[in-house]
Amino acid sequence: MTNKANKILITGGAGYIGSSVVERLVKTKCKVIIVDNLKRGNRKLINKKTKFVKADINNTRAIRQIILKNNIDTIVHLAGLASVAESQKFKKKYYFNNVKGTLSILKACKNLGVKNFIYSSSCSVYGNVKGKVSEKRKPNPKSFYAFTKYKSENLIKKFSKKYQFNYIILRYFNVGGASSSVKIGEIGNKNDRLIKNLAIQYFKAKPKINIHGTNYKTKDGTCVRDYIHVSDIADIHIKCIDYLNKHFRSDTFNCGYEKGYSVLEISKIFKKMKKNTIINFKNRRPGDVGQVYANSTKFKKIFKWKPKFNDIKKIINSAIKWEKKLNHL
Numbered sequence: 001m002t003n004k005a006n007k008i009l010i011t012g013g014a015g016y017i018g019s020s021v022v023e024r025l026v027k028t029k030c031k032v033i034i035v036d037n038l039k040r041g042n043r044k045l046i047n048k049k050t051k052f053v054k055a056d057i058n059n060t061r062a063i064r065q066i067i068l069k070n071n072i073d074t075i076v077h078l079a080g081l082a083s084v085a086e087s088q089k090f091k092k093k094y095y096f097n098n099v100k101g102t103l104s105i106l107k108a109c110k111n112l113g114v115k116n117f118i119y120s121s122s123c124s125v126y127g128n129v130k131g132k133v134s135e136k137r138k139p140n141p142k143s144f145y146a147f148t149k150y151k152s153e154n155l156i157k158k159f160s161k162k163y164q165f166n167y168i169i170l171r172y173f174n175v176g177g178a179s180s181s182v183k184i185g186e187i188g189n190k191n192d193r194l195i196k197n198l199a200i201q202y203f204k205a206k207p208k209i210n211i212h213g214t215n216y217k218t219k220d221g222t223c224v225r226d227y228i229h230v231s232d233i234a235d236i237h238i239k240c241i242d243y244l245n246k247h248f249r250s251d252t253f254n255c256g257y258e259k260g261y262s263v264l265e266i267s268k269i270f271k272k273m274k275k276n277t278i279i280n281f282k283n284r285r286p287g288d289v290g291q292v293y294a295n296s297t298k299f300k301k302i303f304k305w306k307p308k309f310n311d312i313k314k315i316i317n318s319a320i321k322w323e324k325k326l327n328h329l
């Protein structure tokens, strides 16, 4: 079990995935401190059983003070900008926020007794890969977003050797859905996130889905991704903190269900739920790769992990349920 005595700093804890991780963490009774600048997060998602500090991760002094004051032993670092398309347009902003931001956190925790560091990396670091991709595959980032995630991974590895903490890098595949408590889910109009977008469309009189790119080298020409439920992602973090507490060993893990769905396949599943859905075929978006889906054997083996929500319909339905509650529909 996660040690009740753990004092955990979670960056990006007012965001979609961060708030789901927090929801799980507070159940373990450990002390949780959230840092978020609220530029993309939302106050509604901040768990009342935590201490919240509104700060930017690039404010190294403020972060260092928080670590010192709260005796932090574990950092779960999720703060970041997370859109592939946006990153292609705003490279400097992404570099500053994601790479410099990670460096700032690492500098802030120097010699303060932080033992564990968990990082939210992304499957995008692999680039385009045919077949299931394992952690052994050499990363080949294709978008600027992916580059910032890979660069941050390397900074964490470098600092971990120098300052003697252990890390777990989690390469999430595409995260979707909402927590079963229906208290936590995605907020905002992130129209480059398929599952969130489907949930928004579900409540429209004339639902529309835009598919970007039809000539990728995939089963039907549209992009293939591995969708993982946010509640499974949250559980994975708890397992990783336990592991670091027990084994003091650093590692990198894929987090996916090992199943690739094309955007067209998912659109067809949705069209069965909302028969009047119009599917539009559009040009490719810059930075998108054709396909990437996980080989998660390593995580399954070490953690004896069995996913609880590995059903695409469950993921879509939980996102719809959340959307309904969010907008009082």
Ligand SMILES: NC(=O)c1ccc[n+]([C@@H]2O[C@H](COP(=O)([O-])OP(=O)(O)OC[C@H]3O[C@@H](n4cnc5c(N)ncnc54)[C@H](O)[C@@H]3O)[C@@H](O)[C@H]2O)c1
Pocket: 011, 012, 013, 014, 015, 016, 017, 018, 035, 036, 037, 038, 039, 040, 041, 042, 055, 056, 057, 058, 077, 078, 079, 080, 081, 082, 097, 101, 120, 121, 122, 123, 171, 172, 173, 174, 175, 176
């Ligand atoms: N959603 C996915 O499918 C997915 C997949 C792979 C990796 N990730 C990674 O997971 C993390 C969380 O993603 P999410 O989907 O929850 O996004 P999100 O935008 O909902 O959450 C990110 C949070 O970080 C905060 N933040 C951003 N920059 C900050 C800064 N400089 N200082 C303080 N707070 C800052 C935002 O305000 C927001 O609350 C990101 O690092 C993302 O790259 C997400």
